[in-house]
Amino acid sequence: MNPAIDLSNSLPLARPELLLVAFALVGAVLGAWFKDRIFVALSTLGIVAILGAGLLAIAWSPGASIEIFQGALVVDSVGAFAKVLIALAAGATLALGTDSFTITKEQRFEFPVLIALATLGMFVMVSAQDLISLYVGVELQSLAAYVLAAWRRDDARSSEAGLKYFVLSAISSGLLLFGSSFVYGFTGSIRFDAIAAAVGEGAGGIGLIFGLVLMLCALGFKMSAAPFHMWTPDVYEGAPTPITAFFAAAPKVAAVVLMARLLYEPFAGMAPQWQQVVAALAAISMVWGSVAALVQTNLKRLMAYSSIGNMGFALMGLASGTDQGPSSALIYLALYLPSTIGMFALILAMRRDGEPAETIADLNGLAKRRPWMAALFTMLLFSVAGIPPFAGFMGKLAVFTATMDGGLYWLAILGGIAAVLAAAYYLRLLASIWFAAPAPELQSPSGTVMVTALASAALTFPVLVLLLGSLQAAAENAVRMSF
Amino acid sequence: MSEFVAGWPILSIVTFLPAAGALLILLARVSARGENVGYDNGVKLLTLLITLTTLVASLFAFAAFDPSNADYQLQEIIPWAFGASYAMGVDTLAMSLVMLTTFLTPICILASWSIEKQVSSYMVLFLILETLMIGVFCAQDIILFYVFFEAGLIPMFILIGVWGGERRVYAAFKFFLYTLLGSLLMLVAIIFMIATAGTSNIPALTEYAQTTGFEQNVQIWLWLAFFASFAVKMPMWPVHTWLPDAHVEAPTAASVVLAAILLKMGGYGFLRFSLPMFPDASHFFTPFVFALSVIAIVWASLVAFRQLDMKKLIAYSSVAHMGFVTMGIFAGNEQGIQGAIFQMLSHGIISGALFLCVGVVYDRMHTREIAYYGGLVNRMPVYAAIFLLFTMGNVGLPGTSGFPGEILTMVGAFQVNAWVAAGAALGVIFSAAYALTLYRKVALGTIENPKLDKITDLDAREWVQFIPLIIATLIMGFAPSLVFDFTSNSAATIISQFAGATP
Numbered sequence: 001m002n003p004a005i006d007l008s009n010s011l012p013l014a015r016p017e018l019l020l021v022a023f024a025l026v027g028a029v030l031g032a033w034f035k036d037r038i039f040v041a042l043s044t045l046g047i048v049a050i051l052g053a054g055l056l057a058i059a060w061s062p063g064a065s066i067e068i069f070q071g072a073l074v075v076d077s078v079g080a081f082a083k084v085l086i087a088l089a090a091g092a093t094l095a096l097g098t099d100s101f102t103i104t105k106e107q108r109f110e111f112p113v114l115i116a117l118a119t120l121g122m123f124v125m126v127s128a129q130d131l132i133s134l135y136v137g138v139e140l141q142s143l144a145a146y147v148l149a150a151w152r153r154d155d156a157r158s159s160e161a162g163l164k165y166f167v168l169s170a171i172s173s174g175l176l177l178f179g180s181s182f183v184y185g186f187t188g189s190i191r192f193d194a195i196a197a198a199v200g201e202g203a204g205g206i207g208l209i210f211g212l213v214l215m216l217c218a219l220g221f222k223m224s225a226a227p228f229h230m231w232t233p234d235v236y237e238g239a240p241t242p243i244t245a246f247f248a249a250a251p252k253v254a255a256v257v258l259m260a261r262l263l264y265e266p267f268a269g270m271a272p273q274w275q276q277v278v279a280a281l282a283a284i285s286m287v288w289g290s291v292a293a294l295v296q297t298n299l300k301r302l303m304a305y306s307s308i309g310n311m312g313f314a315l316m317g318l319a320s321g322t323d324q325g326p327s328s329a330l331i332y333l334a335l336y337l338p339s340t341i342g343m344f345a346l347i348l349a350m351r352r353d354g355e356p357a358e359t360i361a362d363l364n365g366l367a368k369r370r371p372w373m374a375a376l377f378t379m380l381l382f383s384v385a386g387i388p389p390f391a392g393f394m395g396k397l398a399v400f401t402a403t404m405d406g407g408l409y410w411l412a413i414l415g416g417i418a419a420v421l422a423a424a425y426y427l428r429l430l431a432s433i434w435f436a437a438p439a440p441e442l443q444s445p446s447g448t449v450m451v452t453a454l455a456s457a458a459l460t461f462p463v464l465v466l467l468l469g470s471l472q473a474a475a476e477n478a479v480r481m482s483f
Numbered sequence: 484m485s486e487f488v489a490g491w492p493i494l495s496i497v498t499f500l501p502a503a504g505a506l507l508i509l510l511a512r513v514s515a516r517g518e519n520v521g522y523d524n525g526v527k528l529l530t531l532l533i534t535l536t537t538l539v540a541s542l543f544a545f546a547a548f549d550p551s552n553a554d555y556q557l558q559e560i561i562p563w564a565f566g567a568s569y570a571m572g573v574d575t576l577a578m579s580l581v582m583l584t585t586f587l588t589p590i591c592i593l594a595s596w597s598i599e600k601q602v603s604s605y606m607v608l609f610l611i612l613e614t615l616m617i618g619v620f621c622a623q624d625i626i627l628f629y630v631f632f633e634a635g636l637i638p639m640f641i642l643i644g645v646w647g648g649e650r651r652v653y654a655a656f657k658f659f660l661y662t663l664l665g666s667l668l669m670l671v672a673i674i675f676m677i678a679t680a681g682t683s684n685i686p687a688l689t690e691y692a693q694t695t696g697f698e699q700n701v702q703i704w705l706w707l708a709f710f711a712s713f714a715v716k717m718p719m720w721p722v723h724t725w726l727p728d729a730h731v732e733a734p735t736a737a738s739v740v741l742a743a744i745l746l747k748m749g750g751y752g753f754l755r756f757s758l759p760m761f762p763d764a765s766h767f768f769t770p771f772v773f774a775l776s777v778i779a780i781v782w783a784s785l786v787a788f789r790q791l792d793m794k795k796l797i798a799y800s801s802v803a804h805m806g807f808v809t810m811g812i813f814a815g816n817e818q819g820i821q822g823a824i825f826q827m828l829s830h831g832i833i834s835g836a837l838f839l840c841v842g843v844v845y846d847r848m849h850t851r852e853i854a855y856y857g858g859l860v861n862r863m864p865v866y867a868a869i870f871l872l873f874t875m876g877n878v879g880l881p882g883t884s885g886f887p888g889e890i891l892t893m894v895g896a897f898q899v900n901a902w903v904a905a906g907a908a909l910g911v912i913f914s915a916a917y918a919l920t921l922y923r924k925v926a927l928g929t930i931e932n933p934k935l936d937k938i939t940d941l942d943a944r945e946w947v948q949f950i951p952l953i954i955a956t957l958i959m960g961f962a963p964s965l966v967f968d969f970t971s972n973s974a975a976t977i978i979s980q981f982a983g984a985t986p
Contacts, residue, residue: 367601367604367645368601371512371601371604378637378641382637387633387634387636387637387663388629388630388631388633388634389630389634393630393633394564394565397565397626397670397674398565400670400671400674401565401674401677401678404671404674404675404678405678409671409675412671412674413668413671416664416667416668416670416671417664417667419663419667420660420663420664420667423659423660423663424656424660427640427655427656427659427660430640430641430644431644431652431655431656434641434644434645435644435645435651435652435655468563468564468565469562469563469564471564472564472565
């Protein structure tokens, strides 16, 4: 196709991405001009832009998959589903961060710009259709994330977090490129459809498997699946809490959807080979995430291990190799996001001397001090622990069902045991909240965090659970139309 | 009366009335300026009113229910996700357990009058617990059943952990994690069954299991997974160790609910799932269950004899009595199953009443140590009389509701295996030994402890909480056929489903 015509056809379909680009560029210029005075206004604009991008993604979601920019990206319903989740998560965490940085007087205009750029990277990740756009998306998201992790330049822990994240992530990016070069070398193409065709004809052999495994390792690093999770606790602990909240939510969706696309589009024909790898990643993440979390005393480290364990459950769905696999992972993520964001909102709400809660002991006696916050926290914790009737249980049910359908009974049973271990450390938090003697009084929480927490808790129970049928239909429909 | 509720989702109303009440209390808490004694009493009264309304609603359901019909009745069904649906319905077995729940909860609220800290939260959790307990018995979809079954852990965890005794945190964790592990294995089995049978509706699953049937070796695994959950819930020896801890540390009313209703979920599960859906595996495992039951009966009775704590003694006695239930269920004949259902209902009332008896003296003296008491009959004659009645019920004296269940489960087991019945009979003797010893040490003799000089007899509230239990114990003791006639339909269905197996 003529490149000019392709470009003019592609641009309208890339509206969500263009909106984010426009905001990031305009925001950077405005920020350079007006400095940090416009922090709140720019952040508000950023929230509008990010949510608007999510809205555009769903509003112009085409019936069938359409390739744009000469096959570099694809606009399809899985992408739209993921973009809505990413936009909601990024928008919510941007709101939380704006609120928090206003309290701690760290109002720097780069914050909304970096979040928007990271979101743009995630949008590219979930619609990547060849190896180049895959890499560009991952790197765009990661680069913004390194800067965010080192947000407190003067703080040793934050700088350390940023540097550690950057160095380790660079290694994984190297692995990703190395793996991609193998895939290119053995299939002769960087395009997903051409790779799929080559795989279908039996191309590659051991070299292609080598490339695929390297790519899976790199993506495992990006989504912090064990055994590639080592950076996660340190980065989560070192970064300021609102930034940690951002890391724990949206990028997870992008990485899981990207992995789903990679496994179920170009490498669908190699399912028996990658199934073992993904199942192993899932098993190690679930078990290690749960076991290591048991001994944490720092809230953010605990949340890091919690996210590792949860990625294990999402991967468990992907490991099934059936059509249900990606849709169960999507459902799991959609139900996991509100719990995580809500918990971070509550952590940000619990401030003493301006700083949010850091250790589990800071939660002590919350039920006596602030029964409402305790009630919200309880709902969110039981949800993420997968106890019915909360949304997290339905997510677990979805991935367990997919795993059993895929015949991986051992993985399902292991998942059950890991869920009990995970419940044990969530119960430790609950024991602090409900059973312990009260810690010193908290500052009054701001409106933004409470609204976010309340909305998340509402999503974990009445709304999402009752509308679960529609969510399930949307996820399954998206997967059917796209893969 | 049945016309009156026709067209109403009466089971949903009964199930969710307490939850709606909990919401009401929460809203009241928002508008209130803060808790004080007057406010707390108002909340207690409101909760009592809500539970009584639920009792009335369940009576309407009872009236609309036709006990001569063996099918599931009062059905409601709304599609949901994952092929599951919100399906409610009861047969006579479920209906009798629903009635037990709605009957006991108002009494538990009365027994909670001495709660002083965080009253609103306590009452809200209790009401949510009632909703979930009723839901377990009404659910007709296996996923919905699991949701109710598992969600019940949440309020119980917080009730034990906040309002319990000294080692409450340990007990709450042990309770939660023990039961969760059992349940998750069951969940894996449930997902497998749904995938195989293509439905999550309990009657349809039973139908599938009875006609097509799960393969025998698959049945073994499914049975074991369900057993892991129900045996812990029951609790059966050797996975009973959470029970004494949870009972001892829980507040009185939570102990009552735990013993009277939550333990029945295990027996209900065996009757609803294990026997009808995996009949071959149930036959295969019958000797195994018999062995565990007899060990539980004999061993728990002996352990009970050695206890120094009143609640712990009654908790071990519960383990022993649940041994009779599992023995009767897996005997698989009419006497055994009817006896087991009867024993579940009777144990609900008697063990609940015994925990209330402990609660009465605990409220006054704040200790449950047996050695602390003695000679209570001198200061509390009415209490001593009531305590005697329920002790006798626990021993299985004819004329109380404890007798028919015990004797029938033994008759049922005798027909299958005489040795099992002989072992269980040994347990009956031991139960007399520990129960009467407890009674002698606490109530008889002279008052040795000077602190007991000022102890007072029952007040009006405590009278009210015991009277319905006394009446129920005596009615079920003298006219057991009222219950047997009611549950005979379900029992007959389960027996035929179990007998259809190829042993």
